[in-house]
Amino acid sequence: MPTTANAFADVTASDSTLRRFLHGLPGVDPVGLEARAASLGTRSIKTTAKAYAIDLAISMIDLTTLEGADTPGKVRALAAKAVNPDPTDRTTPRTAAVCVYPDMVATAKAGLAGTDVKVASVATAFPAGRAALDVKLADVRDAVAAGADEIDMVIDRGAFLAGHYLKVHEEITAVKEASGAARLKVIFETGELSTYDNIRRASWLGMLGGADFIKTSTGKVAVNATPANTLLMLEAVRDFRAQTGIQIGVKPAGGIRSTKDAIKFLVLVNETAGADWLDNHWFRFGASSLLNDLLMQRQKLATGRYSGPDYVTVD
Amino acid sequence: MSESSRLSVLKTYKLYVGGKFPRSESGRVYEVTDHKGTWLANVPLSSRKDARDAVVAARKAFGGWSGATAYNRGQVLYRVAEMLEGRRNQFAHEVAHAEGLSKSAAAAQVEAAVDRWVWYAGWTDKIGQVVGGGNPVAGPFFNLSTPEPTGVVAIVAPQESSFLGLVSVIAPVIATGNTAVVIASERSPLPALALGEVLATSDLPGGVVNVLSGKAAELGAPLAAHQDVNALDLTGAGPELAKELEIAAADNLKRVLRPGPADADFTADPGTHRLTAFLETKTVWHPTGSLGASGTAY
Numbered sequence: 001m002p003t004t005a006n007a008f009a010d011v012t013a014s015d016s017t018l019r020r021f022l023h024g025l026p027g028v029d030p031v032g033l034e035a036r037a038a039s040l041g042t043r044s045i046k047t048t049a050k051a052y053a054i055d056l057a058i059s060m061i062d063l064t065t066l067e068g069a070d071t072p073g074k075v076r077a078l079a080a081k082a083v084n085p086d087p088t089d090r091t092t093p094r095t096a097a098v099c100v101y102p103d104m105v106a107t108a109k110a111g112l113a114g115t116d117v118k119v120a121s122v123a124t125a126f127p128a129g130r131a132a133l134d135v136k137l138a139d140v141r142d143a144v145a146a147g148a149d150e151i152d153m154v155i156d157r158g159a160f161l162a163g164h165y166l167k168v169h170e171e172i173t174a175v176k177e178a179s180g181a182a183r184l185k186v187i188f189e190t191g192e193l194s195t196y197d198n199i200r201r202a203s204w205l206g207m208l209g210g211a212d213f214i215k216t217s218t219g220k221v222a223v224n225a226t227p228a229n230t231l232l233m234l235e236a237v238r239d240f241r242a243q244t245g246i247q248i249g250v251k252p253a254g255g256i257r258s259t260k261d262a263i264k265f266l267v268l269v270n271e272t273a274g275a276d277w278l279d280n281h282w283f284r285f286g287a288s289s290l291l292n293d294l295l296m297q298r299q300k301l302a303t304g305r306y307s308g309p310d311y312v313t314v315d
Numbered sequence: 316m317s318e319s320s321r322l323s324v325l326k327t328y329k330l331y332v333g334g335k336f337p338r339s340e341s342g343r344v345y346e347v348t349d350h351k352g353t354w355l356a357n358v359p360l361s362s363r364k365d366a367r368d369a370v371v372a373a374r375k376a377f378g379g380w381s382g383a384t385a386y387n388r389g390q391v392l393y394r395v396a397e398m399l400e401g402r403r404n405q406f407a408h409e410v411a412h413a414e415g416l417s418k419s420a421a422a423a424q425v426e427a428a429v430d431r432w433v434w435y436a437g438w439t440d441k442i443g444q445v446v447g448g449g450n451p452v453a454g455p456f457f458n459l460s461t462p463e464p465t466g467v468v469a470i471v472a473p474q475e476s477s478f479l480g481l482v483s484v485i486a487p488v489i490a491t492g493n494t495a496v497v498i499a500s501e502r503s504p505l506p507a508l509a510l511g512e513v514l515a516t517s518d519l520p521g522g523v524v525n526v527l528s529g530k531a532a533e534l535g536a537p538l539a540a541h542q543d544v545n546a547l548d549l550t551g552a553g554p555e556l557a558k559e560l561e562i563a564a565a566d567n568l569k570r571v572l573r574p575g576p577a578d579a580d581f582t583a584d585p586g587t588h589r590l591t592a593f594l595e596t597k598t599v600w601h602p603t604g605s606l607g608a609s610g611t612a613y
Binding site (some may be wrong): 299 | 344542544
């Protein structure tokens, strides 16, 4: 299997070659993209297929709390929920990971000890990413030292929008190095990139930099994950694997709150990237309230009765 | 242009859910006829998913409505009466068609319904004194009981009395701060759907009352089993359906109001039994501040 460095060594050689490559990517047809995403959202998924999709979606959740008001108690409660989402039904799958700020990694790690649920930590001056590289790298090392299995970094959108692609690329490679064995998720904050062309360029930039996952957004801005921008990123990972043989994961985050939405995203994954990505090693949902809706739908399928918010945890 | 050559504008009757007027999610409709069998309108034939959406809307509205002051709720209910007053003719027309009443009898029903809103508007800030209050206890404590709304109430509206009966079951439920999902009379749903238009213009927050048209059996079952519905008013359900729904409602211990002899005549004095049917009593203990045996208030 060729490595990224071999396949695209010439592309990342200088700012101008990188620019030429990224601007040489085919332009995105926004109307076509949105129409495609919308048409895939009309699939009707019912009964056993729905039950499968709900369990798969639960197993793909990065259960997230990224608030200034996070306390160790809240993180412990979240960890307990990740391990055992529905205490009344032990057949409910665990979530993929718990996603917290770096200072909460140790708490989350302790809460998840002995389980296969991962700890993901945001880092690199999340969510704005406005700090010196040294500070960002220290942030990453801190999280890794505390035991994070996965690092969610944000790119420097200011540099990206100003056209300093090599700077962004170098930052991603530096963070990748600092992450060590931890899997690296690169957040583009698609809501701040303005155009679909930019999202496609950012996707390739992230993948060239050595991302293990590309992630839509922080959940902290007005526009977060949408079916269209996730579809675009799924196309990018599909094309990247076709060219390099390297498979990269995708994580839409923010704004996915209902089971219906989550299932629409799973349809996008299956129809765009393929069934290889229908696994929590390759696809994740960054979400918090989504889990409760999935659990309520799961209870409805199991009992035939509509459930209510009194039957899931408050968080 | 002569009167007869004018093409009348047909009205599309729609549901009233969450303060909006959606069609049924299922896209289905059914024909509504007057008592003689003449076609009146097509109305939405709601599905269980419409019922589910209505419960979500009612739950969302519950916090604000139950938290509003009793005085404010009274004003809103009185406002409904004000709005209805100006549309008496329309409703009298619809009730006459639906129930086969004479013009004057239908008008009397509508006027009674307007008066019923006023009656319950007056009760909002008085029911607390009637069913709550201070309880004498053997210790230096104030012991106070206050009534609180039960929550989201699913109502099977009376089948025969399509308007006065309908108002008589909705108004007491919302007067005390509950929110409601109402299944309109299956045969005569037009007055209920038109009432939605009145409620929408009466300062009543969206979602406090949600009106569905369709089959009581089809909509009643998911509502009775719904874990997020707190109470069930079976006034308009026949004995068999009422039994079936009551069994389904037992699972999460819903309050259930069974159909009773008082439901036969809605023109009679309504009393307070419908107000108290959907109230829970909260009792709090508080030290009086006077010295107990230990020499302190505690």
